[in-house]
Every structure is written in structure tokens, then in C-alpha cells.
Amino acid sequence: MRERRIYLASPHMSKQGFEKQYIDEAFKTNWISPLGPNVDLFEKELADYVGVSHAAALSSGTAAIHLALKSLGIREGDLVFCSSLTFAGSVNPVLYEKAIPVFIDSDSSSWNMSREALRKAYQVYPAPRALIVVNLYGQSADYDLIREIAGEHGTPIIEDAAESLGATYKGVQTGALGDIGIFSFNGNKIITTSGGGMLVCNDEEIVKKARFWATQAREAVPWYQHNEVGYNYRMSNICAGIGRGQLKVLEERIAKKKFIYELYQESFADIPEIRMMPVCDYGSPNYWLSCIILDRSCRLKPFDLISALAKENIESxxxxxxxxxxxxxxxxxxxxxxEGGISAAEDIFNRGVCLPSDTKMTTGDIELVAGIIRQLFGKQ
Ligand SMILES: Cc1ncc(COP(=O)(O)O)c(C=O)c1O
Known part of the structure; x- marks a missing residue:
């Protein structure tokens, strides 16, 4: 077995050491706490990048979704429409508030939320209190369609851009497409703070309230006064320093992710049973993960590919x-x-594979992964 593991997506610090400089500054000045200059500046720099006016740096993307739901007043028994094809962190906060998720299928042309499924859901449940829309694997959902339907019913949109920092929809950055946007800086994301998240919004009051809840809902009086339940959800000044450094190399990371996607695409061009996850022409993804889908007629199943790669110490x-x-x-x-048969999301799950998309991969690494898969299909 190869000794050096190839990962799906793992942390990649800048070669210039930007992250270290911000952390060193925090150490020198003893700003080792869940507040400090890096936190304030990471919020500002990320908001400027995304094109929104305000941002709150938090301990995770899940925490950001939780506070987004709270700021929309979601309570016990409320209905929240959610993308089904996603990571659990997208939806678990709905249960934290004892609300009820209603799952919406994907569209096979984008893997993101389906307009048809959304319309069906509104026919049965015309008054959900919120809609959480995921931008899957770094590609924006089709917000013109979704906003049109949600707008007819007055449903606020939480844009789950956890995976899509830097991707755009019709020229607008993801995160800025809903009423409230959220990002994740978990270790596997396109940029990381080891763990962390951000809530972004053009409404200053929502962001202020998110910061308040994130610091145990401590009232602005000299003693410890709590009129409501709070959370310990703030990002630390150290993590924010990592984030500031990472933000400087985001464009570089997107370019490398795109290169990885395109090299896989080229490598599988002569294998009709393999198709890449579709890229929609309404925007530009950040290509967070390169995914493929196997044809229904394909004799190989996702775990045949995953096991062949695992034998070579390659994660998929x-x-x-x-x-x-x-x-x-x-x-x-x-x-x-x-209509009838299995849903688009289940079909994609049954036939899809996320390939290693780590930005530290060399061209040789990508060719190695592609070569192992090509061999399974009898190609040199
Ligand atoms: C789509 C999606 N939503 C939410 C989350 C939760 O983010 P975090 O892990 O930072 O809590 C993640 C990933 O981790 C994600 O992929």
C-alpha cells in the first residue's frame, strides 16, 4: 500500500504562512479568547468578499444555521423546508428548536433543490416558517426559481453555503443569495479555521442578535444577566486568525479544485458509464468536491471504486x-x-462517488486516482 494517504479534502495552509502570522500576533498580544481583532477582521473581510454588510464568526456552520433559525423565530412545531441531499449539520438545528423538517428532493440536472419537488411541498404545506437551501458540493442552487416560489409564500430563505464559499450564481457570491447565509470552515472545507462557521446577513440587527446568543445571551449590564437562553458559539481569535490567512488563498484553492475537476473529466471522457456531477451554466462553482455518477447500466457500483482506491490508501x-x-x-x-420510482436524491446516492479533491494533490496524484478507476473499466 502507498504510504502517503490521499485525502478527500483536508486542511491546506498557505505556503506564505499568512495564518501563522495572524496567530503569532494573537499570541504576542494575548488575544487567546473568543473575541479579539482577528474575529472582528475575519468577519469584515469575509463580509466584504461575499458582498454582504454584516457577519458573525461562530464555532461551526451548524451553529450558524441554528442561530439563523432562531433569528427567524422558529419554534416548536414550525415547519422548515430543507434540502434532503446534504450533510446532517444542515438539518439537525431544526430539531434543536423542536421544529419539523420537511425534505425536498434534488433535481438531477444540478443535484440541488428541485423546483418541482418544492412546488409539491407547498401544495401540502403552504406556510413553512423557513426554507434551508443547500449549495451542494460547491455549486449554487438555482435561486431565481427558488426565490420565486418562496416569495409567493413569504418564506425566508437560509442559504446553506457551508460547502460553496467563493462560488457564484449569476455573478453574485453564494451566501448572499438568501435572507441569511451561512458558511462552514470545518477542516474539510475549501478554507478552514480547523472548525468554525459564519452567519452573514444584510440586516445588522440579525447579526447583532446572533452574536448575543452566541455569547450565552449575556445582557449588556455590568453583572451577569441572562433574560434568555444562550449558547457558547463564538469563534476564537486563534481560529479567526487561521481564517484570515486562508481567505487570502481562497482564489488559489478554487483554481486548484477546478483543475482537479477538469482533469478527472478529461480522464473519464472515453468512459460513457462515468459522468461528472453536472455544472450548471447559471454560475461558477468552487468545485469543493469532484463527484461522479455511474450509469444505471454500469456493472460497477460506488463501493467497487471506493474499495479499489482504499487499497491504495486513497480516500473517497x-x-x-x-x-x-x-x-x-x-x-x-x-x-x-x-413521479414513481426512487427519488433523484436517492438515485444520486446509489450511484455517486466523491473523489479525492484535496488541493494538496499533485497532478500525478490526480492521474493515479483516475488511473485506478480507468483500470476498473478496462482502460489503460
Ligand atoms: C451542507 C452543509 N451544511 C452544514 C454543515 C455543517 O457545518 P459544520 O461542520 O461547520 O458544523 C456542513 C459541513 O460540515 C455542510 O456540508
């Missing part, structure tokens, strides 16, 4: 298992985009 994964198929959410409503 199935596509997210849809939330409506998870035991914890099995009793929640789901609306399929498909």
Missing part, C-alpha cells in the same frame, strides 16, 4: 446519504421530484 466516499433516508428523520415528510 459515497455521495451524502439523503436526510429523508436517515433513521433519525424517517418519520418526516419528503417530496420527490420524480
Amino acid at each position: 466516499r459515497p455521495v451524502w446519504k439523503p436526510m429523508h433516508l436517515q433513521p433519525v428523520y424517517a418519520d418526516k415528510p419528503f417530496f420527490s421530484s420524480v
